[in-house]
Amino acid sequence: MASSTFVFTSSSSASRHYLLLIPPQASAKAYTNNKLRVSNSPSFVLRTKGSIHLQGFVAMQEKGASTLSDDSKIKIPHVLTVAGSDSGAGAGIQADLKACAARRVYCSTVITSVTAQNTVGVQGVSNVSEDFVAEQLKSVLSDMQVDVVKTGMLPSVGIVKILCKTLREFPVQALVVDPVMVSTSGDVLAGPSILSVFREELFPMADIITPNLKEASALLDGVQLETVDDLRSAARLLYDMGPKNVLVKGGDLPDSSDAVDILFNGDNFYELRSPRIKTRNTHGTGCSLASCIAAELAKGYLMVSAVKVAKRFVETALDYSKDIVIGNGLQGPFDHLLRLKGHSQDCHGLQAFNPSDLLLYAVTDSEMNKKWGRSITDAVKAAIEGGATIVQLREKDAETQDFLESAKACLKICHSHGVPLLINDRIDIALACDADGVHVGQSDMPAHVARTLLGPEKIIGVSCKTPEQAQQAWVDGADYIGCGGVYPTNTKENNITVGLDGLKTVCMASKLPVVAIGGIGVSNARIVMEIGVPNLKGVAVVSALFDRECVLTETRKLHAMLSESNIDGTLKKL
Numbered sequence: 001m002a003s004s005t006f007v008f009t010s011s012s013s014a015s016r017h018y019l020l021l022i023p024p025q026a027s028a029k030a031y032t033n034n035k036l037r038v039s040n041s042p043s044f045v046l047r048t049k050g051s052i053h054l055q056g057f058v059a060m061q062e063k064g065a066s067t068l069s070d071d072s073k074i075k076i077p078h079v080l081t082v083a084g085s086d087s088g089a090g091a092g093i094q095a096d097l098k099a100c101a102a103r104r105v106y107c108s109t110v111i112t113s114v115t116a117q118n119t120v121g122v123q124g125v126s127n128v129s130e131d132f133v134a135e136q137l138k139s140v141l142s143d144m145q146v147d148v149v150k151t152g153m154l155p156s157v158g159i160v161k162i163l164c165k166t167l168r169e170f171p172v173q174a175l176v177v178d179p180v181m182v183s184t185s186g187d188v189l190a191g192p193s194i195l196s197v198f199r200e201e202l203f204p205m206a207d208i209i210t211p212n213l214k215e216a217s218a219l220l221d222g223v224q225l226e227t228v229d230d231l232r233s234a235a236r237l238l239y240d241m242g243p244k245n246v247l248v249k250g251g252d253l254p255d256s257s258d259a260v261d262i263l264f265n266g267d268n269f270y271e272l273r274s275p276r277i278k279t280r281n282t283h284g285t286g287c288s289l290a291s292c293i294a295a296e297l298a299k300g301y302l303m304v305s306a307v308k309v310a311k312r313f314v315e316t317a318l319d320y321s322k323d324i325v326i327g328n329g330l331q332g333p334f335d336h337l338l339r340l341k342g343h344s345q346d347c348h349g350l351q352a353f354n355p356s357d358l359l360l361y362a363v364t365d366s367e368m369n370k371k372w373g374r375s376i377t378d379a380v381k382a383a384i385e386g387g388a389t390i391v392q393l394r395e396k397d398a399e400t401q402d403f404l405e406s407a408k409a410c411l412k413i414c415h416s417h418g419v420p421l422l423i424n425d426r427i428d429i430a431l432a433c434d435a436d437g438v439h440v441g442q443s444d445m446p447a448h449v450a451r452t453l454l455g456p457e458k459i460i461g462v463s464c465k466t467p468e469q470a471q472q473a474w475v476d477g478a479d480y481i482g483c484g485g486v487y488p489t490n491t492k493e494n495n496i497t498v499g500l501d502g503l504k505t506v507c508m509a510s511k512l513p514v515v516a517i518g519g520i521g522v523s524n525a526r527i528v529m530e531i532g533v534p535n536l537k538g539v540a541v542v543s544a545l546f547d548r549e550c551v552l553t554e555t556r557k558l559h560a561m562l563s564e565s566n567i568d569g570t571l572k573k574l
């Protein structure tokens, strides 16, 4: 798309220049009230107290001009959904909220109707009064910077008219209309009286409408839609009703192994195909798709990209959710956040980090496994059987695909024994296999970034050799510290040895539990554990377990030794 370049200079911070690329239609979106909203650039929303010129160079005239894209102020893409509530939370407002959350966009809500609904069908509908819909719309739009409005169930002509009037008063960057008429269970959510106000008032304001086959057919006075060519013709006829884009969803097309949707923007047709996912859990796909399109538009994506991303998002969520069971009806909801299965399958009491898990910390080594001709899984199995209380996969030489496959297999083994599995260095592998956490060093991914990527529940360990690093690890949101090398080691090249004194100093400075590492084995583990600091919780060991003929025997020996110790009451007999 062609765009014009403007340079904004703020007199209040003369050193700052804002270079914005503004699509041509942005000029039509310049508002009164001293507020300029830049279409397709939602991260640059400027508030000014002075005048704005949209030609050439723009100078903010008065002191105090500020921008929400200042470092300290982050403009969040914002979708307002105007739709009905689904008590079963598969569709409607609830689906919209989840889709926007999954796409990382803020979502506010105007509720038009409250439905009593589940996976069997719609048992009741109570529409919200037109005045109260108007009040909700005004509350949100007069205060919050909404980028995109998405509509779902609009149960009366009056509500549609109020929406159109309010949008003229409070224009937004884009309007996504999902012309909801019939629920997936076949229940009518908006009667035929709505058709004319859709066609005459709402559609001409829309940036995109997203009817399914039944809705497209109803909007075209009952025309039969049975082939992809029919979808194209329908898209063209609906486009003539005024929206800038039409997406006709062909999910219900008979005789098609693919899910085919047609997007038409007045110039081009886009045929969007994806394999049909066999699942009962399709309730709310229409709402979610439209919300996701709105979310991507709010982020600044162009329409074709927004639709493609949205379609891929829904497919991914459907595929992930194809086996989940919620409700007894024919059509179940799906999991927008791709989190439910992991939780329900992963109930091994591993959710919370337990510092006592650090007692016998087994760290694998790809070279040692190769040398002794064993697979990672065999090594891990033996260590766990011998008494390892936590396992770290430290596979420095493994190819990514091999590493991922081994990690998945090891995760199963660990979880079947209630033992957490951490991944050394590789956040991507940890994410991909949903490991329990990661261990990172001072030159790896910073712990605070790992925390952002992995979320609050995963375990994060950080290698520290100094009190300052220990302090930082705590600030960064780590769960434990690995401190070493306590003794010289051949396992890690050029490793600095901190000795027992260094270990003690770090432990005393650390608010986190500590595991000692480096040159530790049966012969010296007791001495290490006897340094007398309560937050030293165990020993991490590589070669003393894995550079040995029998991993099981060595782990048992070390486990027995640690179990016999009861230093300051911190170690208990296992």
Ligand SMILES: Cc1ncc(COP(=O)(O)OP(=O)(O)O)c(N)n1
Residues within 6 Å of the ligand: 361, 363, 392, 394, 424, 425, 439, 440, 441, 442, 443, 444, 461, 462, 463, 481, 482, 483, 492, 515, 517, 540
């Ligand atoms: C428990 C534990 N402590 C320290 C380390 C070392 O991590 P790092 O410094 O990142 O070095 P590498 O292991 O990546 O070579 C560890 N892995 N585990």
Ligand SMILES: Cc1nc(C(=O)O)sc1CCOP(=O)(O)O
Residues within 6 Å of the ligand: 463, 482, 483, 484, 485, 486, 488, 489, 490, 491, 492, 495, 496, 517, 518, 519, 520, 540, 541, 542, 543, 544
């Ligand atoms: C991986 C690692 N990190 C260390 C640190 O000092 O942070 S020492 C080390 C190697 C530990 O292997 P072994 O038990 O064979 O000595």
Ligand SMILES: [Mg+2]
Residues within 6 Å of the ligand: 424, 425, 439, 440, 441, 444
């Ligand atoms: Mg590392």
